[in-house]
Amino acid sequence: MLQVSDAAIRPAAEAETGDAVPGQWFRVRAPLSRRLRIILMICSFLGPIAGWSLISYVPFIWHPDVLISDPGDVDYMMPGMRVDKATFAQEIKNAKVNNTSPPVGVRSNPVYLPAPGDVAKAFYTSFTTPPADQDGL
Numbered sequence: 001m002l003q004v005s006d007a008a009i010r011p012a013a014e015a016e017t018g019d020a021v022p023g024q025w026f027r028v029r030a031p032l033s034r035r036l037r038i039i040l041m042i043c044s045f046l047g048p049i050a051g052w053s054l055i056s057y058v059p060f061i062w063h064p065d066v067l068i069s070d071p072g073d074v075d076y077m078m079p080g081m082r083v084d085k086a087t088f089a090q091e092i093k094n095a096k097v098n099n100t101s102p103p104v105g106v107r108s109n110p111v112y113l114p115a116p117g118d119v120a121k122a123f124y125t126s127f128t129t130p131p132a133d134q135d136g137l
Helices: 005-016 034-057 085-098 118-128
Strands: 067-071 082-084 106-109
Touching: 034 118, 067 085, 082 085
Parallel strands: none
Antiparallel strands: 067 082, 067 106
């Protein structure tokens, strides 16, 4: 018959009393102290924003598009157009082979993932700009 000592039962009983055990963040169903709850609450808000900012502003992490600033001699490209990096590289290669001016652009986020600064600016503008039509139609 398996015997269980009181020492094996005691930690579970202490956890049920609601006393937080310092230094043990990852215990299952154990309550956290007020300080740790506040820290985790702040990190749960700032963590995704930090990740979003990292992806949006650090160019070597993820920028799949190129924002065209000068199309060069490429007929279908226009300033402000976004193309993927492979297409941009192919057009630069074609321009070098044909001895024409290559397109110029900068790496950018896709339209569906704007930078946090752009979102904040649009949010502010939406509250400070009056509607185009006062009647709402």
